[in-house]
Amino acid sequence: xxxKTFYRSLTVxxxxxxxxxxxAQKEVPAPQNVYARQNVSLNGDWNYFADLQEQGYYDYRxxxxxxxxxxxxxxxxxxxxIEYDFDMSPTxxxxxxxxxxxxxxxxxxxxxxxxKDFEIANIKPSDRKLLYFGAVNYEAIVYVNGKKAGKHVxxxxxxxxxxxxxxxxxxxxxxxxxxxxxxxxxVPTQIFDWWNYGGITRDVLLVTVGETYIDDYFLQLSREAxxxxxxxxxxxxxxxSLALNREEAGQEITLSIPELKLKQKFVTDDKGxxxxxxxxxxxxxxxxxxxxxKLYKVEIARGDEVITDEIGFRTIETRGRQLxxxxxxxxxxxxxxxxxxxxxxxxxxxxxxxxxxxxxARQLGCNFLRLAHYPHNEHAVREAERQxxxxxxxxxxxWTISWQNADTYANAEQxxxxxxxxDHNRAAIIIWSLANETPHSDARDQFLGRLATTARSLDSTxxxxxxxxxxxxxxxxxxxxxxxNKYVDVVSxxxxxxxxxxxxxxxxxxxxxxYEKPVIISEFGGGAKAGLHGDKGQRWxxxxxxxxxxxxxxxxxxxxxxxxxxxWVLKDFRSPRRPLPGIQDGFNRKGLFSDQxxxxxxxxxxxxxxxxxx
Ligand code: GCB
Numbered sequence: 001x002x003x004k005t006f007y008r009s010l011t012v013x014x015x016x017x018x019x020x021x022x023x024a025q026k027e028v029p030a031p032q033n034v035y036a037r038q039n040v041s042l043n044g045d046w047n048y049f050a051d052l053q054e055q056g057y058y059d060y061r062x063x064x065x066x067x068x069x070x071x072x073x074x075x076x077x078x079x080x081x082i083e084y085d086f087d088m089s090p091t092x093x094x095x096x097x098x099x100x101x102x103x104x105x106x107x108x109x110x111x112x113x114x115x116k117d118f119e120i121a122n123i124k125p126s127d128r129k130l131l132y133f134g135a136v137n138y139e140a141i142v143y144v145n146g147k148k149a150g151k152h153v154x155x156x157x158x159x160x161x162x163x164x165x166x167x168x169x170x171x172x173x174x175x176x177x178x179x180x181x182x183x184x185x186x187v188p189t190q191i192f193d194w195w196n197y198g199g200i201t202r203d204v205l206l207v208t209v210g211e212t213y214i215d216d217y218f219l220q221l222s223r224e225a226x227x228x229x230x231x232x233x234x235x236x237x238x239x240x241s242l243a244l245n246r247e248e249a250g251q252e253i254t255l256s257i258p259e260l261k262l263k264q265k266f267v268t269d270d271k272g273x274x275x276x277x278x279x280x281x282x283x284x285x286x287x288x289x290x291x292x293x294k295l296y297k298v299e300i301a302r303g304d305e306v307i308t309d310e311i312g313f314r315t316i317e318t319r320g321r322q323l324x325x326x327x328x329x330x331x332x333x334x335x336x337x338x339x340x341x342x343x344x345x346x347x348x349x350x351x352x353x354x355x356x357x358x359x360x361a362r363q364l365g366c367n368f369l370r371l372a373h374y375p376h377n378e379h380a381v382r383e384a385e386r387q388x389x390x391x392x393x394x395x396x397x398x399w400t401i402s403w404q405n406a407d408t409y410a411n412a413e414q415x416x417x418x419x420x421x422x423d424h425n426r427a428a429i430i431i432w433s434l435a436n437e438t439p440h441s442d443a444r445d446q447f448l449g450r451l452a453t454t455a456r457s458l459d460s461t462x463x464x465x466x467x468x469x470x471x472x473x474x475x476x477x478x479x480x481x482x483x484x485n486k487y488v489d490v491v492s493x494x495x496x497x498x499x500x501x502x503x504x505x506x507x508x509x510x511x512x513x514x515y516e517k518p519v520i521i522s523e524f525g526g527g528a529k530a531g532l533h534g535d536k537g538q539r540w541x542x543x544x545x546x547x548x549x550x551x552x553x554x555x556x557x558x559x560x561x562x563x564x565x566x567x568w569v570l571k572d573f574r575s576p577r578r579p580l581p582g583i584q585d586g587f588n589r590k591g592l593f594s595d596q597x598x599x600x601x602x603x604x605x606x607x608x609x610x611x612x613x614x
Contacts, residue, residue, distance in 0.1 A: 360570060464487060
């Protein structure tokens with residue numbers, strides 16, 4: 001046995017002794033484009049019950065117990081004492097948040113246990129079974145047939161376990177302990193202005209792959225000619241890289257894009273990888289853009305393993321203070337959006353959920369969405385791409401993160417890696433955002449600097465940004481000064497003149513942005529209760545918000561290098577920080593649409609302004 005393997009086995013043995021749980025190190029990266037793999041959905045009704053004191057996990061001395069709820073015990077004799085029963089417990093729909101599915105759990109933050117039975121037939125000896133979760137908020141401990149598969153933290157990114165050795169033909173069950181308690185060292189931290197929806201909020205799939213399989217691939221238009229290609233205006237260059245799940249050389253991979261009559265073979269290197277670039281005639285390639293969201297059918301094959309995808313090709317870059325899409329200046333007519341459904345105000349988890357919100361953004365004349373404040377589900381991203389929306393995707397490094405905590409950093413970096421990995425083939429995404437409104441300090445600069453360097457190393461085809469704050473504001477001069485300037489391609493900042501500061505200041509404002517980069521206003525806005533009317537000086541009326549938009553747009557237009565705006569926010573969304581009775585009632589009311597889809601007066605102000613920006 002190799003020394004490393006020996007120590008790993010020893011650690012596992014020690015952990016088993018200490019916790020009484022068999023810990024199988026089963027985590028594997030979530031496969032690229034998981035929906036195109038052979039899979040069965042484990043969505044549907046899952047039994048559940050809340051466990052306020054986590055007695056299904058800790059014994060009465062607060063030590064992890066090996067007789068936790070995950071063993072799914074059943075009485076064997078009439079005298080047996082077992083104080084839970086998954087099968088007698090109610091069910092809720094997965095994917096979904098628990099807050100809107102069970103009245104008693106509306107305000108609940110803690111542990112809920114979930115169980116799903118499933119059957120597997122015809123397992124081939126070469127099959128590997130992967131258990132995939134689109135997202136679980138916030139911490140998930142996953143057990144298969146009573147054994148632990150692994151633990152995952154972070155509520156908005158996918159994770160996956162290789163459960164081949166844990167499942168069998170016939171009946172199986174998966175149990176998940178989901179815990180959404182907030183902690184200051186989490187990402188996001190203890191406080192944030194949105195609803196802390198708990199649960200298995202995205203799809204669960206059982207995926208079948210072979211011993212060797214295509215783990216990840218990347219296919220996007222590049223800004224540069226590489227690997228022997230010579231730059232010419234008659235050609236476009238598509239970066240193509242691929243990684244198998246293991247270091248296997250000599251595997252033949254065929255990449256086909258039938259519409260481009262492109263079919264090319266590649267062979268994996270010693271690392272089981274391909275790193276290449278294709279050159280295609282410019283005249284043949286239709287570029288993806290909001291006006292023409294062209295997606296090409298792409299097929300990537302390794303023998304019987306065939307993955308199909310739909311991929312768009314575009315470039316995004318900056319030139320001085322200009323933002324260029326496919327080489328041409330573009331103004332981003334954006335809006336911020338939370339991942340919360342229209343009308344029902346629950347967590348979104350499907351293309352249909354996304355569709356209504358995208359329809360509202362289209363009515364505003366938007367070509368861009370800031371997906372706030374965490375990665376949204378894959379269906380939503382793909383739907384936005386099909387409909388021609390450019391996207392900003394971000395990780396929940398929001399407000400006052402524990403900058404000095406190494407685990408917090410590791411968590412944030414993992415969320416960044418997982419966000420980029422899942423969506424790095426989505427042409428619609430033009431900006432990875434690293435943070436929102438973070439307080440300046442050396443520790444924060446180091447933390448965000450490391451994240452930026454990581455993001456850059458993972459993807460050279462997109463721009464980096466983050467929602468900053470204006471620091472100096474005296475004598476009506478707003479100065480943006482942020483050490484993160486050197487890491488970002490686009491300077492973005494939030495400002496709330498008219499809401500957290502007097503609206504009458506707006507016409508006097510001057511802006512000092514000492515960076516030769518495009519500027520995006522990543523947030524501005526104010527609240528209004530739909531249907532409440534009055535004077536423009538009366539807070540919460542639609543007229544107040546309407547006037548605020550008028551004043552803001554006139555003010556923002558004067559900013560040199562303004563390349564886009566993302567008002568806050570598309571629709572009213574739930575937030576525990578918004579209790580004002582009769583007005584907020586638990587909703588942040590800065591929406592241009594009410595939670596019931598009613599347009600507020602400010603909608604028309606923005607729509608007309610965006611019309612003038614087309
Ligand atoms: C912000 C935050 C956003 C809040 C918003 C508000 O600056 O980035 O998450 O919801 O302000 O309504 O105050």
